[in-house]
Amino acid sequence: MTNTKIALVTGGSRGLGRDMAINIAKKGIDVVFTYHSNEKAAMEVEAAIEALGRKAAAFQLDTSDVSSFDAFFTKVSAYLSENYGKPNFDYIVNNAGTGIYKPFVDTTEADFDEMMNIHLKGVYFLTQKAVALMNDGGGIINISSGLARFTFPNSSAYAAMKGAIDVFTRYLAKELGGRGIRANVVAPGAIATEFGGGENKTNEQKRKVVASVTALGRVGEPEDIGGIVAFLCTEDARWVNGQRIEASGGTML
Numbered sequence: 001m002t003n004t005k006i007a008l009v010t011g012g013s014r015g016l017g018r019d020m021a022i023n024i025a026k027k028g029i030d031v032v033f034t035y036h037s038n039e040k041a042a043m044e045v046e047a048a049i050e051a052l053g054r055k056a057a058a059f060q061l062d063t064s065d066v067s068s069f070d071a072f073f074t075k076v077s078a079y080l081s082e083n084y085g086k087p088n089f090d091y092i093v094n095n096a097g098t099g100i101y102k103p104f105v106d107t108t109e110a111d112f113d114e115m116m117n118i119h120l121k122g123v124y125f126l127t128q129k130a131v132a133l134m135n136d137g138g139g140i141i142n143i144s145s146g147l148a149r150f151t152f153p154n155s156s157a158y159a160a161m162k163g164a165i166d167v168f169t170r171y172l173a174k175e176l177g178g179r180g181i182r183a184n185v186v187a188p189g190a191i192a193t194e195f196g197g198g199e200n201k202t203n204e205q206k207r208k209v210v211a212s213v214t215a216l217g218r219v220g221e222p223e224d225i226g227g228i229v230a231f232l233c234t235e236d237a238r239w240v241n242g243q244r245i246e247a248s249g250g251t252m253l
Contacts, residue, residue: 004055006080006089007233008130009033010063011096013042015193016143019226020093021045025054027230032076032089034061034096055083063096064117066125073129090138091233092130094123094165097143099196104156112157119161124168137180141232142169144244146189150252162187166244173242182241186228189248191220215250224249 007024011017012033021031022045031049035042035058042058049056057079061072077087097118100111127140144166147159165185172183190210192201199206200219207219228247231237 004084005029005091005233006084007031007091007093008076008089009093009095010061010126011036013038013045013058015195016188016191016222016225017093017095018045019222020095020229021056021226022048022052023226023230024091024093024233025049025052025056027234028054029091029230029233030055032057032059032079034059034063034072036060036062036096057083061096063094063122063126064114066117066122069126069129073133077133088133088135089130090135091141092127092134092138093141093143093229093233094127095143095229096122097195099155099158101154101196101199102157103154107157115157115161119158120164120168123165127172131176131181134181139181139232139237140169140172140176140183141229142172142183142185143229144169144185144187146187146246146248146251148187149246169244170242177241182232182238184232184237184240184242185244186225186232187244187246187248188225189214189220189246189251191222191225193222210251213252214248215253218249220247220249 007029009017009021012021013035021033025031046056046058081087142165145162147155148163148166169183169185190200210219211217225247
């Protein structure tokens with residue numbers, strides 16, 4: 001049992017995170033994941049993972065609230081110690097997040113702070129606390145965005161934070177390399193989920209624009225991303241480190 005690999009996925013109850021958690025389980029890895037408010041959806045993901053023969057556990061967490069992280073890791077450590085005999089895990093996937101679509105000139109300080117707390121500050125300090133519990137030889141996968149490379153208007157605050165995540169990840173790879181911990185970025189393009197009000201799912205005009213500038217000619221789906229994250233949680237990816245893997249179908253090449 002002690003050889004079982006365990007991954008912690010934030011925002012694992014829906015959208016991209018759900019697909020990531022399930023694909024990680026398909027690799028024979030047990031999953032601990034967080035949800036913000038939708039406990040019912042989290043229980044459904046738990047059941048889906050257990051149906052694959054892996055263990056799963058969901059914990060409520062607001063990843064923008066740094067003050068809650070110690071209590072969160074106390075709960076996770078207790079769960080892991082009880083079920084695996086030690087409080088450690090192998091991988092963390094920093095996926096949780098929300099979006100704001102607003103022109104730069106209309107973006108408020110509150111909007112900016114929300115994006116920073118969720119996508120940068122929260123990720124930075126959650127990872128800092130996670131690393132203390134991670135096994136050597138594990139991995140960190142940070143979810144960025146194609147918007148850190150190409151520009152669609154009205155995403156300046158969100159995209160700026162994701163650009164910071166790209167840089168942060170390279171520093172993690174360098175500073176944690178001595179422990180054999182790899183750090184990489186997966187940067188999805190436009191994906192049809194409920195994220196940011198579901199624009200990429202329901203806004204037909206935007207979907208047409210995205211498809212027209214994407215080499216593969218469509219908007220992405222959640223299942224286009226989960227397998228990439230799962231791959232990074234395996235030994236097959238042991239020599240991939242400090243990299244940004246964009247999964248956008250070839251948007252704005």
